[in-house]
Amino acid sequence: MSVTATTPATGIAWPWPVRPQHILLALFLIAYPLVATPFWTVQIGAQSLFFGVIALSLMFLAGYGGMVSLSQMTVAGVAAYMIALFGTNHVNIGFGWPWWAQVPAALIIATAAATLIGVIAVRTAGIYTIMITLAIGVVFFYFTRQNYAIFNGFSGFASVQAPVVLGINWRNPQPFYYLSLGVAAFCYLATVYVSRSTFGLSLQAIRDNPRRMGALGFNVYLHRVLAHSLAGFFAALGGVLLVWMNGRVSPGTIDIGPLINVLVIAVLGGLGRPIGPFIGAVVFVLLDNFAIDLIDPERFNLLIGSVFLLIVLFSPDGLLGLWQRLVGWSSTAGGAGSWRQNRSS
Amino acid sequence: MKLFILTMLNGLTLAALYFLVASGFTLVFGLMRQVNLAHGSLYLLGAYVGWSTADASGSWFLGAAAGFVSMAVAGVLLQIGIFRRMEGQDLRQTLVTIGISIVLADLMLWIWGGKTYQFDPPGWLFGATPLPFINAYPTYRLVLLALSVVIGIALWLFLNRTPVGMMIRAGVDDRAMLSCSGVNVQRIFAITFAIGAGLAGLAGVVGGTALSIAPGEDTRYLLASLVVVIVGGMGSVTGAAIGALLIGLAEQLGLAYSPTYGVVYTFVILVAVLAFRPQGIMGRPA
Numbered sequence: 001m002s003v004t005a006t007t008p009a010t011g012i013a014w015p016w017p018v019r020p021q022h023i024l025l026a027l028f029l030i031a032y033p034l035v036a037t038p039f040w041t042v043q044i045g046a047q048s049l050f051f052g053v054i055a056l057s058l059m060f061l062a063g064y065g066g067m068v069s070l071s072q073m074t075v076a077g078v079a080a081y082m083i084a085l086f087g088t089n090h091v092n093i094g095f096g097w098p099w100w101a102q103v104p105a106a107l108i109i110a111t112a113a114a115t116l117i118g119v120i121a122v123r124t125a126g127i128y129t130i131m132i133t134l135a136i137g138v139v140f141f142y143f144t145r146q147n148y149a150i151f152n153g154f155s156g157f158a159s160v161q162a163p164v165v166l167g168i169n170w171r172n173p174q175p176f177y178y179l180s181l182g183v184a185a186f187c188y189l190a191t192v193y194v195s196r197s198t199f200g201l202s203l204q205a206i207r208d209n210p211r212r213m214g215a216l217g218f219n220v221y222l223h224r225v226l227a228h229s230l231a232g233f234f235a236a237l238g239g240v241l242l243v244w245m246n247g248r249v250s251p252g253t254i255d256i257g258p259l260i261n262v263l264v265i266a267v268l269g270g271l272g273r274p275i276g277p278f279i280g281a282v283v284f285v286l287l288d289n290f291a292i293d294l295i296d297p298e299r300f301n302l303l304i305g306s307v308f309l310l311i312v313l314f315s316p317d318g319l320l321g322l323w324q325r326l327v328g329w330s331s332t333a334g335g336a337g338s339w340r341q342n343r344s345s
Numbered sequence: 346m347k348l349f350i351l352t353m354l355n356g357l358t359l360a361a362l363y364f365l366v367a368s369g370f371t372l373v374f375g376l377m378r379q380v381n382l383a384h385g386s387l388y389l390l391g392a393y394v395g396w397s398t399a400d401a402s403g404s405w406f407l408g409a410a411a412g413f414v415s416m417a418v419a420g421v422l423l424q425i426g427i428f429r430r431m432e433g434q435d436l437r438q439t440l441v442t443i444g445i446s447i448v449l450a451d452l453m454l455w456i457w458g459g460k461t462y463q464f465d466p467p468g469w470l471f472g473a474t475p476l477p478f479i480n481a482y483p484t485y486r487l488v489l490l491a492l493s494v495v496i497g498i499a500l501w502l503f504l505n506r507t508p509v510g511m512m513i514r515a516g517v518d519d520r521a522m523l524s525c526s527g528v529n530v531q532r533i534f535a536i537t538f539a540i541g542a543g544l545a546g547l548a549g550v551v552g553g554t555a556l557s558i559a560p561g562e563d564t565r566y567l568l569a570s571l572v573v574v575i576v577g578g579m580g581s582v583t584g585a586a587i588g589a590l591l592i593g594l595a596e597q598l599g600l601a602y603s604p605t606y607g608v609v610y611t612f613v614i615l616v617a618v619l620a621f622r623p624q625g626i627m628g629r630p631a
Contacts, residue, residue, distance in 0.1 A: 068436060120616060123623045127380045127435050128579075131571045132619065138568050139612045146605050256564045260443060267440055299455065305447030312440045313427075 029181055038173040043289060046173075046245060048281040049180035053187045054238035055265040055277030057231040060191050063271045064200060065227040066207035069121060071133040073262045074140050075114045075232045076239030077254035081144070082106035083243045084157035091152055099163035107236045114232020115225060122224040137259045145251040156250025160243050171244060180241055184278065187234045191274040194230065203227055257301075264308045270318025279319055283307075351482075352601040353594070358486040360593025361493035362555060365548035366566050367573040367585045368500060369541035375517045375580020377534055378435060379428055382442040384545055385567025386449040391416040391546025392553040392562070393453060396462050405466040405554070412550035413543045420542025424535050446563065454560050464554040489555055496544070500582050513537055517580055572611055576618045578628025587626055 033041040054076050062068045086095045086102040097105070117136055124132050144151040162171035170179055194200045203223050206213045214220045243249045252258075261284070269280025284304065291300040315322045370384045381387075391412035399408025423445075431437050466485060473481035504510035512533050515523045524530045549558070552566070569592065577588025592611055599607030618625060 068439075120619060123619050127439050128575070130382075130436075130439055131380065131575060132615075135568060135571050135575065135615060136612075138564075139609070139615075143606070143609065256568075260447065263440070263443065264447075299451060301447055301451040302455070305444055305451060309441065309444035309448060312437060312444055316434075316437050316440075 033174045033177045041173045041177045042245065044282075044285055046177045046180040046241070048278065048285045049177075049184040050238045050241035050245070051262075051265055051285060052278035052281035053184050053241070054235050055262050055269070055281055056184075056187055056191060056274060057234035057238070058262055058266045059269075059271050059274060059277045060194075060234065061227055061231045062266065063273070063276075064195055064204050064207065065224060065231075066126075067121065067224065067227070068130050068263070069117070069133040069228070069231070070130055070259050070263060071117050071121075071137040071140075072231065072235045073259045074137040074254050075110050075117070075235040076242060077140070077144075077249065078113045079106045079110035079236035079239030080243035080249040080253060081151060081157070082109050083240055084160045084249050085150065087160060089152075089157040090159035091157065093152065099165065103240060106240060107233065110236035110239060111229055111233045114235065115229040118225040118228025118232070121228065122221060134256075134259065137254065138256055141251055141254050141256065144254065151251075154251065156248065156253070158248040160247050160249065162244035171247075176241075176245065183237050183241060187237060188274055188278070191234075195274070199223070199226070261304075264304060268308060268311055268318055270320030272317050273320060276318055276320045283319065348601060352597050354482055354486070355601075356594035356597035357590075358490050358555065358593075359597055360589040361490045362548065362552045363569050363573050363593050364493050364497060364586050364589035365551060366545055367570040367577070367589055368497070368582055369544035369548075370570040371574045371577070371580055371582065371585045372500075372513075372544075373538055373541040374574065377428070377537065380435070380439045380442070381423075381541070382439060382567060383423075383446040383449065384442075384541075384570055385563035385565070386446040386453075387416050387419065387542050387545040388549045388552070388566045389453060389558065389560075389563040390419070390449060390549070392549030392558040393457050393462075395546070395550035396464060396553065396558060399464060399550075405464060408464065409547060409550045412546040414546075416546025416549075417539040417543030419546075420538040421535050423542070424538040428538075429531065429534070446567070450560070450563055453563075459560055461557050461559040462553070463557050464550070466554050486555060489551060492551065497582070497586055504582065509533070509536060572615055575625055576614060578625025581625070581627040584625055584627030 032045060036045060054072055057075070058069060058072045061072075083102055083106045085093070086097045086105055087099070088096050117133065120136065121129050121133050144156070145154055147153060162169065162176070164170070168175050170176055195204070202213065202218050206218065206220050206223050210220050242253070246253075265280040265284045266277045267280070268283055269278065270276030287294075287304055287307065288300060291303050294303065311318060311322075315325075317324075366384070366388055369387075370381065373379055373381050373384075394415045395408040395412030398411035399405050402408070427441055427445075428438055431441070474484045474487055475481050502510075504514060512523060512528050513536075515528075516530060516533055516537075520530060523533075548566075553562075573585060573588035573592050575588075576591055577584030577586070591614055595610040595614055596607055599610040622628075
């Protein structure tokens with residue numbers, strides 16, 4: 001359905017017309033750290049960007065592949081753990097590799113993990129996928145908590161440092177923000193591009209009718225696994241930023257709460273379009289940081305849970321859908337919600 | 346030998362507990378195709394309500410009854426208030442139950458705090474029963490084992506020998522046809538949900554007595570139910586029993602013989618089942 005909503009690009013063209021609001025948004029995002037305080041630059045800005053990237057990986061799977069995976073944070077966690085392990089950390093079981101070796105190694109291992117999860121998860125469909133990925137995520141959480149040889153057990157790793165490249169410490173507020181922005185822009189554009197590539201189009205067709213696509217000779221299984229790999233790569237990028245920002249990674253990073261949070265972010269924003277997860281991430285991070293002013297700081301989960309519940313109950317296609325209905329765009333929003341209608345059949 | 350028998354008994358009692366929690370989960374899923382990811386929250390809420398009742402009244406049995414009844418009522422409310430309004434939208438229902446579980450978990454933390462609670466069951470339940478080979482074993486755990494066998498048989502009889510059970514099974518096979526033959530499907534759904542949720546609440550009290558109740562138990566039992574039901578096959582009570590046995594025994598054997606990675610055995614079973622029989626041991630292909 002969403003395929004017909006936009007004109008499929010022929011060849012490798014710039015995937016969509018650049019409207020004035022796109023340029024304004026880009027200018028705003030670039031100028032933002034120049035006016036914002038370090039707190040707003042990193043805690044709100046950069047954090048929204050990389051949570052958005054991790055949630056984007058879920059949006060890609062759910063929106064285009066019809067597979068809701070709860071293990072995207074697990075994949076990000078694998079990347080974060082690998083950065084901590086291959087680099088330096090406080091317990092001296094790090095390999096001390098330079099950044100140009102750590103990052104590719106972490107990304108490759110995390111993507112491989114995502115592929116493995118995909119191989120298991122695509123044997124199931126719909127709600128079963130949610131359950132199996134949740135189970136895998138929680139098992140990995142327990143595993144990292146028990147394993148001291150690689151994952152350093154309960155305490156995990158601290159003192160993980162972002163690299164200093166070209167004389168810039170990439171953990172300083174502005175460089176880190178621009179790094180996050182670059183990664184987010186890359187993942188966003190890659191998602192838009194892939195969604196209109198042959199692979200993306202067949203993936204969406206498989207979402208809508210796997211039996212027919214199978215009969216037409218498409219390898220349904222391989223498309224789905226590949227979607228998991230690609231989404232896993234995005235999540236891994238998010239995970240690298242996550243560990244660089246926090247400087248630490250522990251089983252708490254990939255506990256059931258964070259796993260669910262990724263789903264909350266993606267659903268909050270809307271699973272229909274790639275921009276949704278970023279909107280969701282901004283709202284989530286703002287609520288996370290300012291819950292203390294709205295309500296008791298201890299009650300953040302109550303607040304975010306209620307917001308999530310309200311959104312799911314009253315606007316299943318998220319804030320994006322709410323916005324589109326307000327503006328009256330709903331006629332062009334075929335992508336939003338189709339994953340849901342499809343799954344419910 | 347002694348360790349082995351003890352481990353097997355521990356595994357069996359854990360399996361009994363898992364069965365109690367998972368049977369409600371699988372029942373609800375089997376009939377209504379509704380994945381209730383708030384099932385763990387119902388377990389914990391039932392345990393807390395049961396504990397408060399038992400604490401106020403001084404009767405453990407009243408507490409157990411309160412756990413069952415309060416969650417059965419909560420289940421009916423959930424079914425009528427929420428699930429019925431989004432029938433057929435599996436994923437949305439799943440998301441709603443995730444939202445509910447987040448909210449409930451925080452509300453419970455608010456009301457009952459982060460403390461660990463322990464039940465105070467009647468004395469004759471709490472002693473030790475002498476057994477050959479291992480000297481003695483907690484009576485309560487043997488009672489738990491017996492209780493879950495009784496509930497399993499009762500559930501089986503209910504589903505296979507009563508008119509309502511017959512309708513539930515018919516609903517599992519073909520919901521539309523059942524509705525066409527004049528059965529009030531909504532009432533059947535409400536009854537099933539009440540039983541499923543009530544069993545979760547009862548399991549909360551029973552399990553809370555065997556172990557303890559604390560925040561976080563909700564996700565633990567949700568995960569256990571998920572794994573048990575995936576392994577056993579969705580919608581099959583027999584499958585839930587088999588899955589519970591496999592997982593309970595694997596967990597305890599793993600804990601006894603290779604303490605670090607007990608949880609990994611569970612995972613291996615899960616992957617093996619998915620690789621060779623994706624619909625679960627007793628499940629039917631979707």
